[in-house]
Amino acid sequence: xxxxxxxxxxxxxxxxxxxxxxxxxxxxxxxxxxxxxxxxxxxxxxxxxxxxxxxxxxxxxxxxxxxxxxxxxxxxxxxxxxxxxxxxxxxxxxxxxxxxxxxxxxxxxxxxxxxxxxxxxxxxxxxxxxxxxxxxxxxxxxxxxxxxxxxxxxxxxxxxxxxxxxxxxxxxxxxxxxxxxxxxxxxxxxxxxxxxxxxxxxxxxxxxxxxxxxxxxxxxxxxxxxxxxxxxxxxxxxxxxxxxxxxxxxxxxxxxxxxxxxxxxxxxxxxxxxxxxxxxxxxxxxxxxxxxxxxxxxxxxxxxxxxxxxxxxxxxxxxxxxxxxxxxxxxxxxxxxxxxxxxxxxxxxxxxxxxxxxxxxxxxxxxxxxxxxxxxxxxxxx
Amino acid sequence: xxxxxxxxxxxxxxxxxxxxxxxxxxxxxxxxxxxxxxxxxxxxxxxxxxxxxxxxxxxxxxxxxxxxxxxxxxxxxxxxxxxxxxxxxxxxxxxxxxxxxxxxxxxxxxxxxxxxxxxxxxxxxxxxxxxxxxxxxxxxxxxxxxxxxxxxxxxxxxxxxxxxxxxxxxxxxxxxxxxx
Ligand SMILES: Cc1cc2nc3c(=O)[nH]c(=O)nc-3n(C[C@H](O)[C@H](O)[C@H](O)COP(=O)(O)O)c2cc1C
Ligand code: SF4
Ligand code: FES
Numbered sequence: 001x002x003x004x005x006x007x008x009x010x011x012x013x014x015x016x017x018x019x020x021x022x023x024x025x026x027x028x029x030x031x032x033x034x035x036x037x038x039x040x041x042x043x044x045x046x047x048x049x050x051x052x053x054x055x056x057x058x059x060x061x062x063x064x065x066x067x068x069x070x071x072x073x074x075x076x077x078x079x080x081x082x083x084x085x086x087x088x089x090x091x092x093x094x095x096x097x098x099x100x101x102x103x104x105x106x107x108x109x110x111x112x113x114x115x116x117x118x119x120x121x122x123x124x125x126x127x128x129x130x131x132x133x134x135x136x137x138x139x140x141x142x143x144x145x146x147x148x149x150x151x152x153x154x155x156x157x158x159x160x161x162x163x164x165x166x167x168x169x170x171x172x173x174x175x176x177x178x179x180x181x182x183x184x185x186x187x188x189x190x191x192x193x194x195x196x197x198x199x200x201x202x203x204x205x206x207x208x209x210x211x212x213x214x215x216x217x218x219x220x221x222x223x224x225x226x227x228x229x230x231x232x233x234x235x236x237x238x239x240x241x242x243x244x245x246x247x248x249x250x251x252x253x254x255x256x257x258x259x260x261x262x263x264x265x266x267x268x269x270x271x272x273x274x275x276x277x278x279x280x281x282x283x284x285x286x287x288x289x290x291x292x293x294x295x296x297x298x299x300x301x302x303x304x305x306x307x308x309x310x311x312x313x314x315x316x317x318x319x320x321x322x323x324x325x326x327x328x329x330x331x332x333x334x335x336x337x338x339x340x341x342x343x344x345x346x347x348x349x350x351x352x353x354x355x356x357x358x359x360x361x362x363x364x365x366x367x368x369x370x371x372x373x374x375x376x377x378x379x380x381x382x
Numbered sequence: 383x384x385x386x387x388x389x390x391x392x393x394x395x396x397x398x399x400x401x402x403x404x405x406x407x408x409x410x411x412x413x414x415x416x417x418x419x420x421x422x423x424x425x426x427x428x429x430x431x432x433x434x435x436x437x438x439x440x441x442x443x444x445x446x447x448x449x450x451x452x453x454x455x456x457x458x459x460x461x462x463x464x465x466x467x468x469x470x471x472x473x474x475x476x477x478x479x480x481x482x483x484x485x486x487x488x489x490x491x492x493x494x495x496x497x498x499x500x501x502x503x504x505x506x507x508x509x510x511x512x513x514x515x516x517x518x519x520x521x522x523x524x525x526x527x528x529x530x531x532x533x534x535x536x537x538x539x540x541x542x543x544x545x546x547x548x549x550x551x552x553x554x555x556x557x558x559x560x561x562x
Contacts, residue, residue: 022506023503023504024504025465025466025467025503025504026466026508027508028506028508028509030506031506031507035550035551035554036554056401062506063412063449064502064505064515065506066518066551067518067551067554099399099400101405101408101409102409103408103447104408104411104412104443104447104449105448105449105450105502106446107503107504118408119405120404120405121402121404121405121406121407121408121433121435121439121443122404122439122442122443123442123443124446140401181509182509183470183509183511184466184467184471185470185471189508189510190509191509222466226466226504274466274467274470276470280470285466288464288465288466288469289466291464292465295503296503379469379470379471379474380474380475381466381469381470382469382474
């Protein structure tokens with residue numbers, strides 16, 4: 001865990017922040033925890049706050065969770081009444097206040113340094129690392145830990161079970177459980193908690209989610225929130241895993257843990273799995289994703305601000321009857337000029353979808369230039 | 383500036399929660415916007431004074447964050463999720479249906495100020511798309527046909543009494559916690 005980077009010797013107050021901004025497309029697990037079991041989060045947070053001796057803790061929640069914020073406020077009051085947070089917690093002499101802070105609809109507030117700026121009452125422009133690692137120079141330039149809702153809930157279970165028992169869940173290097181969020185074109189989408197590596201992508205689609213819609217076949221999967229690189233249904237993935245075993249997978253063989261999607265050249269990211277069947281017009285799907293990133297760039301870095309906008313403009317034009325054969329390469333060149341040239345990882349998040357869609361579905365981008373039409377039976381996506 | 387006593391006292395209770403006053407900016411803006419519908423220049427100046435910062439420090443927030451408004455949305459504000467998972471389940475058709483029925487384009491407010499529609503980015507409920515919010519309530523799996531019926535209820539101001547459309551928030555609230 002990144003707590004070990006925390007600067008405990010600075011003498012400055014330490015802060016704990018729960019990242020409940022949940023805005024990566026395809027992700028909807030924090031919503032469930034906040035609405036259905038807020039005390040689990042509060043307990044995890046207070047244990048964490050005590051562990052790092054935080055002076056104060058915050059929950060940064062996206063503003064669209066109107067009711068979620070109220071539920072958390074109520075739950076905090078209940079916890080205070082029982083002495084679980086606030087002053088002199090359970091008579092230990094340790095005090096820590098927990099404050100709910102609402103965002104205001106900007107995706108970039110999920111990036112931890114953007115979140116910190118936002119919590120300071122500013123625009124959420126991410127800070128450059130180094131030097132602004134939150135664990136050293138975070139909120140008010142004080143050491144700060146930012147963790148996701150699911151992570152902080154895990155802390156409660158780690159304490160309850162003991163670290164050793166917790167690490168027995170899952171597989172070596174892929175420990176614990178994860179909540180996978182499945183959306184898109186399957187019969188029964190939803191959120192499902194499993195031990196890491198307990199099942200493959202294929203088992204998730206067919207056994208857990210009831211399979212694809214009648215008569216459809218799989219075309220593509222985005223495995224870890226819309227920023228993760230897309231996987232094509234007929235790809236083969238070969239190589240050697242960290243533990244030395246060789247693998248040769250089709251898309252449905254990819255294990256749902258941390259290393260599996262990584263070995264397949266993508267990431268499990270936020271755990272948001274988006275399923276696209278054979279009806280989907282891939283260029284429109286790309287245009288939809290690009291519109292998201294163009295809308296959400298904070299605008300600080302020129303490659304990200306301009307690049308995300310141009311990728312959106314090009315793909316939208318392609319979907320409005322003016323697709324050109326050279327567009328595929330143009331898109332790649334724009335995406336390649338964003339990656340690695342920006343302040344925060346949003347640059348990569350915006351570039352990876354385009355790079356992977358265009359490379360893996362090049363034929364669809366070229367076909368668009370010939371037909372100019374939406375693929376038959378596809379939903380309108382832009 | 384005419385804010386109710388209730389809002390004023392909420393604001394005064396809120397500011398000391400933070401180590402620095404400026405941190406309360408978003409929360410104070412939300413409270414003001416909830417009461418006034420939008421945060422105009424005068425309101426920005428008032429908030430800035432309250433937080434001991436400059437008016438531009440408030441203006442720059444309102445012009446950046448998508449949910450902060452210089453002008454008010456309609457009395458009934460409908461948000462439809464636009465992002466890929468919802469789009470894959472038909473949210474473009476859902477949004478069009480609302481536009482047609484409520485007589486206003488997304489991003490706009492009807493002339494009488496009653497209705498407005500916003501085609502939004504991911505609302506973090508992607509498994510139950512298309513996702514629609516009316517005011518602060520979230521409705522799941524709203525396809526074109528449902529949008530048609532829902533819009534009728536909105537026009538008649540009867541959505542709250544509907545047995546067919548029960549919001550996510552109400553559904554969660556109605557589940558009694560089990561005694562473990
Ligand atoms: C552009 C961008 C958006 C992000 N959005 C979120 C988000 O909505 N929720 C979240 O928990 N983390 C988000 N993150 C990750 C956070 O920066 C940070 O890594 C996370 O809060 C750490 O939590 P963890 O260590 O507990 O997983 C985002 C990162 C980037 C680069
Ligand atoms: S990469 Fe994009 S989102 Fe991140 S700081 Fe730069 S402009 Fe802002
Ligand atoms: S895409 Fe609609 S809620 Fe996430």
